[in-house]
Amino acid sequence: MIGVELTAGDWALACLLGAVIGLDQVSWPQAMWSRPIVAGTLGGVLFGAPAAGCLVGAWLELVLSRHPPFGGARHPETGPAAFTAGAAYAVAGGGAPAGVVAAVAVGWAVGWTGAYSVTLLRRVTPGLVSRPEGFRGGAAALARRHRLALALDGLRAGLLVAALLVPSVLFVRLLSTQPPGAPAAAWWPVVAGLGLAGAAGVAARGLGARARRWPALAAGLVLGTVLARVLS
Amino acid sequence: MRPRRRDFARAILRSFSIQGSWNDHTMTGPGLAHALAPLLARIHAGDPAAFRRAVQRHSRAFNAHPYLAPVAIGALARLEFEGDDPDTLSRFRSALRAPLGALGDGVAWAGWRPFCTSAAAIGFVLGLDAGVAAGAFLVLYNAGHVALRIWGLRCGWRSGRSVASALKRAPLRRLERSLVSANQVLIGVLAALLIGQLPGAGHVPWRDGSAVIVALMGYLVPRHISAVAMASLLAACAVWLL
Numbered sequence: 001m002i003g004v005e006l007t008a009g010d011w012a013l014a015c016l017l018g019a020v021i022g023l024d025q026v027s028w029p030q031a032m033w034s035r036p037i038v039a040g041t042l043g044g045v046l047f048g049a050p051a052a053g054c055l056v057g058a059w060l061e062l063v064l065s066r067h068p069p070f071g072g073a074r075h076p077e078t079g080p081a082a083f084t085a086g087a088a089y090a091v092a093g094g095g096a097p098a099g100v101v102a103a104v105a106v107g108w109a110v111g112w113t114g115a116y117s118v119t120l121l122r123r124v125t126p127g128l129v130s131r132p133e134g135f136r137g138g139a140a141a142l143a144r145r146h147r148l149a150l151a152l153d154g155l156r157a158g159l160l161v162a163a164l165l166v167p168s169v170l171f172v173r174l175l176s177t178q179p180p181g182a183p184a185a186a187w188w189p190v191v192a193g194l195g196l197a198g199a200a201g202v203a204a205r206g207l208g209a210r211a212r213r214w215p216a217l218a219a220g221l222v223l224g225t226v227l228a229r230v231l232s
Numbered sequence: 233m234r235p236r237r238r239d240f241a242r243a244i245l246r247s248f249s250i251q252g253s254w255n256d257h258t259m260t261g262p263g264l265a266h267a268l269a270p271l272l273a274r275i276h277a278g279d280p281a282a283f284r285r286a287v288q289r290h291s292r293a294f295n296a297h298p299y300l301a302p303v304a305i306g307a308l309a310r311l312e313f314e315g316d317d318p319d320t321l322s323r324f325r326s327a328l329r330a331p332l333g334a335l336g337d338g339v340a341w342a343g344w345r346p347f348c349t350s351a352a353a354i355g356f357v358l359g360l361d362a363g364v365a366a367g368a369f370l371v372l373y374n375a376g377h378v379a380l381r382i383w384g385l386r387c388g389w390r391s392g393r394s395v396a397s398a399l400k401r402a403p404l405r406r407l408e409r410s411l412v413s414a415n416q417v418l419i420g421v422l423a424a425l426l427i428g429q430l431p432g433a434g435h436v437p438w439r440d441g442s443a444v445i446v447a448l449m450g451y452l453v454p455r456h457i458s459a460v461a462m463a464s465l466l467a468a469c470a471v472w473l474l
Contacts (some may be wrong), residue, residue: 027252027254032377037349037352051362054372058422061353062426065346076330134237135265135287139266140239142287143269146263147252201423208413213418216413216445220416221424221434222420228427231358
């Protein structure tokens with residue numbers, strides 16, 4: 001019923017890309033190919049539907065932006081999350097609003113699982129490179145251990161995608177295959193639209209918390225609504 | 233010996249991985265020492281023991297925003313070059329942490345990054361090809377990102393001990409305020425466009441007004457209530473629809 005075309009080669013390539021994307025978020029080089037808009041598109045490209053991946057990425061930009069990494073606060077790992085969600089939505093064929101909601105839920109879940117895996121890794125890293133009084137070796141030894149820590153972070157992100165890609169694809173496919181005429185199908189856009197609107201409001205506040213800037217948000221919402229009307 | 237141009241270039245390149253060995257004990261300390269090493273090697277050329285001590289000194293606990301860490305790299309290299317004693321260096325390192333963190337969070341994480349991502353996402357929703365939107369984001373964002381790192385290293389090396397005054401004179405706070413205000417508008421536009429083009433929604437009459445109201449409610453209600461309430465509401469809806 002929910003057959004999915006995902007070859008071992010696709011899966012292996014996805015794991016490799018997931019490692020490179022995950023590495024970017026914190027370790028190297030923070031060029032932001034781990035942002036959902038890029039990582040989601042890459043997930044879509046892998047399965048021949050970049051626009052589907054980019055759409056999920058755009059949604060996740062709003063949903064995951066409510067946790068900016070200010071002051072080392074815990075935040076979801078956006079790269080592998082958006083990559084997995086974008087890939088899952090692309091494999092599922094895109095289109096249905098239920099599929100978008102499912103893919104965004106996948107992105108949210110993978111993002112927080114990724115954050116937890118980063119916390120676990122950081123319990124290992126001190127043994128490699130740090131002591132309260134500082135590193136005891138020379139520059140060459142420090143460089144070797146620093147590179148090892150980088151490699152471990154890439155491996156962690158790759159394993160995360162390896163473990164969660166197939167379940168994510170199955171989940172999104174399951175929710176996307178509801179018959180269009182089903183009573184629930186009419187309500188998915190309501191859930192998706194209101195959920196996204198709420199997430200956007202919370203994200204906007206998270207990114208502008210130092211002053212009351214709601215009039216600017218309201219102006220943007222009205223402008224966007226007018227634009228959407230004109231375009232449709 | 234005074235560091236050469238290529239030593240600065242190597243330090244900048246290494247600064248891209250400054251958080252590579254981030255940990256709860258020394259945070260970016262080891263990454264800072266790794267990035268500083270090419271400069272320290274030149275400054276302490278001919279004295280391997282002094283070089284080793286300098287690397288060990290700088291691998292102690294340190295934290296700063298990764299994009300502004302080159303300010304610290306430049307300033308610390310300057311103090312090492314001028315032969316300051318380890319206690320002064322240690323106090324100077326500690327004093328740099330908070331301002332570089334706060335300034336970087338504001339300019340990069342709250343300002344430049346959401347500005348570029350929102351602009352790219354709006355471009356995509358308005359009809360730009362997905363690959364072009366993602367590529368344009370990477371080019372635009374990294375032009376600012378790399379420029380900030382290079383400016384930071386120059387600023388740190390030229391200012392040395394007076395780097396705090398140099399940071400105050402730089403227009404980074406003004407830039408942050410402008411970007412944060414612009415981001416509010418862009419997030420609003422993006423949310424409304426995404427809702428307006430929801431796949432499979434067709435012309436749903438509720439979506440325009442409701443979306444505006446819900447987004448403003450999300451902005452105005454208290455933080456701890458909104459997170460729990462939104463998650464519960466969405467989960468309940470999803471379970472009911474299944």
